[in-house]
Amino acid sequence: xxxxxxxxxxxxxxxxxxxQEGATVPVTNTGGASTYSCDPNTCKIENNCRCASVNAPGxxxxxxxxxxxxxxxxxxxxxxxxxxALSMVNVTNPNGCPGHGTWFVSMEYTDFSLVQQWYAAGNExxxxxxxxxxxxxxxxxxxxxxxLNAYAGIPVSKIQGFRAPFxxxxxxxxxxxxxxxxxxxxxxxxxxxxxxxxxxxxxxxxNDCWTGICAAGQVKLPxxxxxxxxxxxxxxxxxxxxxxxxxGTATETSQWSQAAFDxxxxxxxxxxxxxxxxxxxxxxxxTPDPKEKFDAVIKLIKDISAKPNVWxxxxxxxxxxxxxxxxxxxxxxxxxxxxxQPVIAKEICNGLDDDHNGAIDDGLVNSCNFGTTSMKTCFxxxxxxxxxxxxxxxxxxxxxxxxxxxxxxxxxDTTWWDPIGNTCxxxxxxxxxxxxxxxxxxxxxxxxxxxxxxxxxxxxxxxxxxxxASxxxxxxxxxxxxxxxxxxxxxxL
Numbered sequence: 001x002x003x004x005x006x007x008x009x010x011x012x013x014x015x016x017x018x019x020q021e022g023a024t025v026p027v028t029n030t031g032g033a034s035t036y037s038c039d040p041n042t043c044k045i046e047n048n049c050r051c052a053s054v055n056a057p058g059x060x061x062x063x064x065x066x067x068x069x070x071x072x073x074x075x076x077x078x079x080x081x082x083x084x085a086l087s088m089v090n091v092t093n094p095n096g097c098p099g100h101g102t103w104f105v106s107m108e109y110t111d112f113s114l115v116q117q118w119y120a121a122g123n124e125x126x127x128x129x130x131x132x133x134x135x136x137x138x139x140x141x142x143x144x145x146x147x148l149n150a151y152a153g154i155p156v157s158k159i160q161g162f163r164a165p166f167x168x169x170x171x172x173x174x175x176x177x178x179x180x181x182x183x184x185x186x187x188x189x190x191x192x193x194x195x196x197x198x199x200x201x202x203x204x205x206x207n208d209c210w211t212g213i214c215a216a217g218q219v220k221l222p223x224x225x226x227x228x229x230x231x232x233x234x235x236x237x238x239x240x241x242x243x244x245x246x247x248g249t250a251t252e253t254s255q256w257s258q259a260a261f262d263x264x265x266x267x268x269x270x271x272x273x274x275x276x277x278x279x280x281x282x283x284x285x286x287t288p289d290p291k292e293k294f295d296a297v298i299k300l301i302k303d304i305s306a307k308p309n310v311w312x313x314x315x316x317x318x319x320x321x322x323x324x325x326x327x328x329x330x331x332x333x334x335x336x337x338x339x340x341q342p343v344i345a346k347e348i349c350n351g352l353d354d355d356h357n358g359a360i361d362d363g364l365v366n367s368c369n370f371g372t373t374s375m376k377t378c379f380x381x382x383x384x385x386x387x388x389x390x391x392x393x394x395x396x397x398x399x400x401x402x403x404x405x406x407x408x409x410x411x412x413d414t415t416w417w418d419p420i421g422n423t424c425x426x427x428x429x430x431x432x433x434x435x436x437x438x439x440x441x442x443x444x445x446x447x448x449x450x451x452x453x454x455x456x457x458x459x460x461x462x463x464x465x466x467x468x469a470s471x472x473x474x475x476x477x478x479x480x481x482x483x484x485x486x487x488x489x490x491x492x493l
Contacts, residue, residue, distance in 0.1 A: 036052065036203060036205070043200070045057070048222075049223070050198070050225075051203070052206035054197070055197070056325065060325060065269040066269070066309055067310045067328075068313050069099075069261075069272050069274065069313070070312075070313060070318060071089055071102070071312060072101060073276055073278050074103075074128055074275075075128065075132065076109040077105055077112075078109065082111075082118065085103065086121075091305040092440040094310075094331075096438050098121075102123070102161065102315045103125055104128035105125055105127070106130065106131070106132045107144060111375065112151035113351075113361065113377055114376075115151075115154070116153055116350070116414060119152065120341075120414060120415050123314060125152070126162060126163065127144040127159060127182070128165065130143045130147075130388050130391065135172075135173070136164070136165065137176075146392050149407075152377070152378075153350075153408045153417060155414070158413075161186060161316070162185050167242075169187035184319060186228075188213075188228050190208070190229065192233075197322070198227045198318065200226070201219055201220060201221040201224045202222040204220050205218065227315055227319070232244050232260040235252070242277065245276075245280070258303070265304075272304075311328075311337075338435070340436065341415065341434055343433060344425060348361075348417075348425070350414060351415065364378065366380070367381075368396075370385035379405045379419050380405045380407075381395070381397070406419050412427075
């Protein structure tokens with residue numbers, strides 16, 4: 001009878017994966033039991049080690065714990081997608097600063113001037129491989145950092161996160177991520193029993209064990225954080241992960257998502273994630289109007305942002321808090337939660353509207369055309385189109401000639417660097433900045449009794465929507481997932 005139950009579960013998962021565009025269906029402890037063991041007496045945060053736990057760090061009670069919301073985006077950055085992404089973090093945190101999100105960027109079809117704008121606004125840019133392949137090589141991963149630095153002017157040290165295409169992470173992929181000294185991975189899924197706060201992989205993987213990744217000796221990467229992706233359960237208790245809004249009607253998916261948020265908020269306050277491919281919520285000529293789904297997602301975001309102690313943060317901000325947890329009432333004063341922008345007397349190509357004329361980098365962006373492809377950047381156009389084997393080709397302009405743009409200088413941040421003038425406009429700690437914080441109406445930083453007391457103890461290259469309307473098919477009905485599930489089924493039979 002136990003075998004029949006397992007078979008039924010596997011078949012349910014397979015049918016769900018095949019039927020749903022944009023959803024992945026993880027199962028905890030099916031097909032690979034966890035051998036995870038971690039001693040908090042030896043795994044301590046001062047050594048950049050954290051055991052997997054459903055409890056908040058620092059011994060904080062749920063009432064004192066911030067409710068973090070992470071909005072993350074996958075794939076290329078384009079104008080229509082950028083508009084959608086910005087609208088999803090158009091909220092105000094309790095300290096008056098804007099909410100922020102994390103974009104896992106793949107290189108094909110990406111507008112690097114927009115990546116720079118995204119970063120300059122205080123958002124996070126992370127690595128999603130060059131060409132979005134299911135089993136990425138070391139070059140697929142490292143080339144992203146090279147290109148984001150060369151064409152978006154982002155310091156390599158600020159590109160800290162990785163997400164595997166199709167969420168098809170493996171032992172080998174995680175080992176590459178560790179070798180390249182990323183700070184965190186965010187590719188694994190969490191359902192019910194494995195809804196852990198972010199933790200380090202010193203003692204291996206503790207969630208998503210159905211893949212076999214939790215078996216002893218599979219992955220032990222000291223200091224590499226895992227930020228699980230937290231799923232939403234539908235009315236049949238089938239987990240939904242990315243692009244939940246595609247799994248039912250707008251009303252249904254809103255109800256599922258709200259219920260999942262409430263379970264976190266009224267429980268142990270584990271982070272709540274909204275994981276999207278902006279393509280599905282953006283308008284393209286000749287494609288179905290996404291307005292109903294888009295409006296439902298925005299309403300959900302507005303509703304949850306209105307609750308006390310809810311903070312929309314990047315993954316990097318979340319990890320900074322994990323390393324030094326403070327009460328929700330103290331969070332807004334932390335340096336990493338501030339929102340300040342440079343005060344610069346002239347317009348430079350830095351992703352900001354420095355002269356306040358309503359146009360970002362007005363007239364300063366380079367348009368690079370390669371026949372069949374193009375890209376925009378504040379930096380030099382390459383002489384040839386970037387490729388996996390040559391992600392940063394020689395510049396089309398020579399150093400010292402008219403039109404040459406200078407690469408980001410060592411020790412300078414993107415927003416202060418003038419690539420035309422070859423100068424960093426901030427070289428000390430007293431550079432002039434302005435706060436972007438605004439008063440948040442009806443902000444309440446103390447939980448009500450009812451809030452605090454209610455306790456609930458992938459595809460082929462480019463198929464993910466990177467190329468506008470031609471890529472609207474989501475990549476998460478993965479043949480890799482189905483193959484793994486059927487492999488487990490064959491062993492049972």
